Amino acid sequence: MTSATLHVANEPTGNAKLRPNRVPEVTVDFWLIKLMAVTMGETAADYLAVNLGLGLTATSLIMSAVFAAILAYQFRQQRYVPWVYWATVVLISIVGTLVTDNLVDNFGVSLPTTTIAFSAALAATFAIWYAIEGTLSIHTIYSFRREAFYWLAILFTFALGTSVGDLVAEQFAIGYLTTGLLFGAIIAAIAVIWYVLRTNSILAFWLAYILTRPLGASFGDLLSQPIEYGGLGFGTVITSLIFLICIVAIVAYATLRQSRSEARTRAAA
Structure with missing residues (x-):
């Protein structure tokens, strides 16, 4: 799935093309890394808060500070740099989870x-974003404000x-695997509806994007949680390392591919 471009009426298309997009295109690689990142x-987050004994509050403060630092570095790039972007996504996934956990x-x-x-905050963000931009x-994230x-x-x-994920798990108590399959089925349905009916691609x-979080979290819990709690008992350390290695490998491949593409562009110029 990709997002359709809705151009600003008074913005010259040529100027937009001169500025590099700061985020990646939506490809299979994108969804794979995003799923593993969440x-x-x-x-x-579970490892830091529980296994290391830092507690929810201390973990939230530490990870928020680390996230703020990497986000500031991401803004400085002014273009898509794979390792910086995906490090930001991993950290924002942790912080976003901690925000909800703290409130609850x-x-x-x-x-x-x-x-x-x-839901209201996200809808308001989209409304203000569209009203201003x-x-x-x-595909046109090329300014600080955007x-x-x-x-x-x-x-x-x-x-x-x-x-949403915690609400479903709490209300229905259907287990990690079933919860993951449920959200996977919903995402597949969204993809089919978009492909067949050509519905709004941004929506x-x-x-x-929202539903990949509970999908990934369900499978993360399935792998990491003890067998007596319905998991496979690999633990948070092993599970985190498995997905970190996968993320690093795909990001390294994306970086190499981007470098080759830029080299071809310079050679053709």
Whole structure:
């Protein structure tokens, strides 16, 4: 799935093409890394908060600081740099998860309330983004303001995805595998509807983006949680390392491919 471009009426198309997009195109690689990033975000957050004994509050403060640093570095790139971008995604997945966990566990906010609140926050972000920029396309993220809207929307998608996933798991208690298959089926249905009916591609993209979080978290929990709790007992360390290695390998491949593409472009110039 890709996002359709909705151009700003008064923006010359030629000027847009001169500036590099700061985020990746939506490809199979994109969805693979994103799914693994959210899975690792779930298991890494559990490892830091539980296994290392840092607790939810300390983990939230530490990871928010690390995320702020890598996000600032991402803004400095002003173009798509695979390792910086995906490091930002991994960290924002952790922080988005922790935002919901803090509201629920530390402040006693119910999951239905957080689900509604983050849905409203995400909708407001999109409304303001479109009102100011005239587009929600991820193919034209070439200014600081557009990138700021982009990352804010992503933060809310992770927080919302956490709320939705935890709400389903709590309400239905259907287990990690079944929960993962359920969200996988919903994402597949969105893809089929988009492909067959040619529905709004931006809506389809963001719906899929939200739902990959509970999908990845379910399989992360399935692998990492003890057998007596319905998992396979690999633990958070092994599970996190498995997905980290996969992410690094695919990002390295994407970096090499981008370098070769840029070299061909320079040679042809």
